[in-house]
Amino acid sequence: MKLRYLAIVPAMAAFALPAMAQSDNGPVRVGMITTLSGGGAGLGIDVRDGFLLAVKQAGNANLELVIEDDQRKPDIAVQLADRMIQSDNVDVLTGIIWSNLAMAVVPSAVAQGKFYLSPNAGPSALAGRGCNANYFNVAWQNDNLHEAAGAYSNDAGYQNTFIMAPNYPAGIDALTGFKRFYQGELSGELLTKLGQTDYASEIAQIRASGADSVFFFLPGGMGISFLKQYADSGIDLPVVGPAFSFDQGILQAVGAAALGVINTSQWNKDLENAANAAFVESFQAEYGRLPSLYASQGFDTANLLLSAMDVAPVSDMDAFQAALKAADFDSVRGDFAFASNNHPIQNIYVREVVQEGDIFTNRLIGVAMENRSNAYVEACNLP
Amino acid sequence: MSAILLAEQVLNGLQSGMMLFLTAAGLTLIFGVMGLINLAHGSLYMVGAFAAAAVAAYTGSFLLALAASIAAAAAAGALVEVLVIRRLYARDHLDQVLATFALILIFSEGTRWIYGSFPLFLNIPPYLSGPITLPGGIQYPLYRLTIIGVGLAVALGLYGLITHTKLGIRIRAGENDREMISALGVDIGKLYTIIFALGAALAGLAGALVGAIQSVQVGMGEPVLILAFVVIVIGGIGSIKGALVGALLVGLTDTLGPLFLPCLFGLFLEPASAATIGASLASMLIYILMAAILVWRPSGLYGVRA
Numbered sequence: 279m280k281l282r283y284l285a286i287v288p289a290m291a292a293f294a295l296p297a298m299a300q301s302d303n304g305p306v307r308v309g310m311i312t313t314l315s316g317g318g319a320g321l322g323i324d325v326r327d328g329f330l331l332a333v334k335q336a337g338n339a340n341l342e343l344v345i346e347d348d349q350r351k352p353d354i355a356v357q358l359a360d361r362m363i364q365s366d367n368v369d370v371l372t373g374i375i376w377s378n379l380a381m382a383v384v385p386s387a388v389a390q391g392k393f394y395l396s397p398n399a400g401p402s403a404l405a406g407r408g409c410n411a412n413y414f415n416v417a418w419q420n421d422n423l424h425e426a427a428g429a430y431s432n433d434a435g436y437q438n439t440f441i442m443a444p445n446y447p448a449g450i451d452a453l454t455g456f457k458r459f460y461q462g463e464l465s466g467e468l469l470t471k472l473g474q475t476d477y478a479s480e481i482a483q484i485r486a487s488g489a490d491s492v493f494f495f496l497p498g499g500m501g502i503s504f505l506k507q508y509a510d511s512g513i514d515l516p517v518v519g520p521a522f523s524f525d526q527g528i529l530q531a532v533g534a535a536a537l538g539v540i541n542t543s544q545w546n547k548d549l550e551n552a553a554n555a556a557f558v559e560s561f562q563a564e565y566g567r568l569p570s571l572y573a574s575q576g577f578d579t580a581n582l583l584l585s586a587m588d589v590a591p592v593s594d595m596d597a598f599q600a601a602l603k604a605a606d607f608d609s610v611r612g613d614f615a616f617a618s619n620n621h622p623i624q625n626i627y628v629r630e631v632v633q634e635g636d637i638f639t640n641r642l643i644g645v646a647m648e649n650r651s652n653a654y655v656e657a658c659n660l661p
Numbered sequence: 662m663s664a665i666l667l668a669e670q671v672l673n674g675l676q677s678g679m680m681l682f683l684t685a686a687g688l689t690l691i692f693g694v695m696g697l698i699n700l701a702h703g704s705l706y707m708v709g710a711f712a713a714a715a716v717a718a719y720t721g722s723f724l725l726a727l728a729a730s731i732a733a734a735a736a737a738g739a740l741v742e743v744l745v746i747r748r749l750y751a752r753d754h755l756d757q758v759l760a761t762f763a764l765i766l767i768f769s770e771g772t773r774w775i776y777g778s779f780p781l782f783l784n785i786p787p788y789l790s791g792p793i794t795l796p797g798g799i800q801y802p803l804y805r806l807t808i809i810g811v812g813l814a815v816a817l818g819l820y821g822l823i824t825h826t827k828l829g830i831r832i833r834a835g836e837n838d839r840e841m842i843s844a845l846g847v848d849i850g851k852l853y854t855i856i857f858a859l860g861a862a863l864a865g866l867a868g869a870l871v872g873a874i875q876s877v878q879v880g881m882g883e884p885v886l887i888l889a890f891v892v893i894v895i896g897g898i899g900s901i902k903g904a905l906v907g908a909l910l911v912g913l914t915d916t917l918g919p920l921f922l923p924c925l926f927g928l929f930l931e932p933a934s935a936a937t938i939g940a941s942l943a944s945m946l947i948y949i950l951m952a953a954i955l956v957w958r959p960s961g962l963y964g965v966r967a
Binding site: 314315319320323445467468469470471473475476478479482483485486498499500502503506507510511512527528530531532533534535 | 665666669670676677769770773778779780781782784785790791792800802804805871873874875877878879881916917920932933936937940941944
């Protein structure tokens with residue numbers, strides 16, 4: 279009896295504490311622009327659901343949220359941002375998945391004195407000279423996971439890697455990021471068409487190249503197509519890639535073709551910390567599916583915002599900036615801090631695709647880079 | 662560049678051409694006979710892929726999945742023809758484009774509503790998976806060879822249908838003079854529905870075959886639709902033979918271009934910029950091909966109409 283009583287007290291304290299700490303800093307209006315229809319909708323839906331879960335758990339009535347679908351089109355994202363800023367009077371914008379959309383929205387939003395918290399896109403242009411005190415990236419700088427893949431390839435002893443990515447800015451950044459740390463030779467370097475679905479030609483070139491491993495960055499459906507075709511081609515070179523082609527949303531569509539593939543990520547569902555365990559469990563309970571890394575990024579973005587709301591009113595821009603930069607929240611990634619250019623300093627892990635029952639998922643097998651910041655800190659003039 | 666790589670790439674070009682042919686054949690039939698621009702043809706391709714994925718998940722049989730893709734796409738095609746398309750024949754092309762574009766949106770969001778936003782799983786059956794060794798030591802996936810075979814079979818079947826059956830006679834007559842054949846007592850409404858369903862079924866079959874090696878997701882049909890239009894413009898609108906030749910030309914150009922162009926530019930540029938410029942030009946290559954053919958033959962290779 280006494281034991282059970284003792285167990286209840288801390289539980290009650292845990293409930294009571296946030297309520298007491300929640301100083302009333304007035305409402306914060308948040309505009310979320312994300313991709314909820316079209317080919318890339320899975321990513322936006324995961325970011326949104328992760329964000330909503332954190333908001334629901336916090337129960338902070340001061341957070342008012344408007345959500346709109348950008349259809350993955352930059353012009354629509356710009357219209358939505360204008361409307362949210364001018365007629366919805368939002369204080370904070372968030373949600374954009376794609377770097378080209380972020381480039382269309384973020385610079386003008388922060389120039390108008392709004393905050394922007396990126397749950398995904400981290401183009402280098404916003405990390406270096408284009409950085410801004412009101413712009414925070416809660417996910418990663420675009421190059422990070424590719425850099426980690428390069429570092430992993432060194433550790434694995436690959437000497438002659440074949441690399442490929444789609445021919446668009448984030449794809450070129452991916453190859454740059456990989457080459458920044460990879461020390462071996464390149465047996466080939468290919469830029470594929472964005473949205474390409476047939477990789478027979480590329481696979482034939484990989485076969486003929488004499489490579490000892492393959493690095494690729496092909497997000498979404500492109501990655502599904504490539505992996506299925508690669509598995510069917512009979513080539514058995516090891517494959518390395520960033521987590522984007524192996525997230526929870528698409529692994530089921532790839533199936534056994536992805537088993538054993540190594541990928542790099544700042545998060546995984548078996549990362550050991552209390553916040554992550556609670557997140558994975560509550561996400562499954564709420565939505566009936568495993569969270570993806572996009573969901574974890576949405577969840578962290580909301581919690582960062584909520585932590586700042588407890589400390590400062592959004593109307594006091596300097597104080598709110600400082601509160602965001604302190605990153606005083608329990609990230610599902612464990613240790614989390616912002617570098618001076620407002621991008622994360624975090625561990626990047628190595629994961630392997632495995633099968634658990636009927637579900638294909640990832641498990642952690644090591645650390646690729648510890649406390650990785652990004653290559654653009656010097657170029658940014660923030661203190 | 663080795664001969665093996667070249668041979669493999671030619672096979673890849675043939676395979677992607679055959680898949681394009683399946684989609685383009687229906688499109689060109691519908692345009693040729695009914696004079697209708699059907700932007701929603703890519704949606705029927707998607708319907709086929711989703712039906713196949715659903716049936717394969719439920720029954721585990723790939724052949725049943727293929728049958729389901731044909732049936733579902735044909736049914737969707739017939740339904741759309743009766744409900745919507747039938748009202749558009751007399752209108753001008755702009756109205757047709759608007760209405761069939763609306764159909765794309767309805768199909769896409771409807772599919773998302775039923776299946777969700779995450780890609781579905783559809784895989785090659787075990788008896789068709791893995792590579793086989795061809796004469797000359799070429800390792801080539803069996804499934805892609807099968808696709809080439811299916812494409813050839815469909816091309817032969819369509820040839821037989823158009824030249825040797827009563828339906829084929831009516832289709833050809835419909836292309837030439839639709840007032841005359843309705844005056845001769847042919848139920849032109851029914852004929853149009855059948856042609857539309859046939860075109861849809863071919864697109865659905867292509868969607869299912871390709872879905873097994875690509876990703877089955879909402880919006881998968883639109884990139885194919887653009888290529889299919891390029892194919893029928895190159896081949897000549899309304900000509901099945903033109904669709905076959907155009908599809909193979911586009912398939913081979915699209916496959917061999919990205920292989921040769923970077924090598925070509927590599928002769929006088931440094932590797933990184935050769936790769937970038939080569940890749941950019943390669944993605945334009947089929948449109949350059951189309952423009953060149955249109956300059957040479959304004960109504961396409963086998964076009965009958967001026």
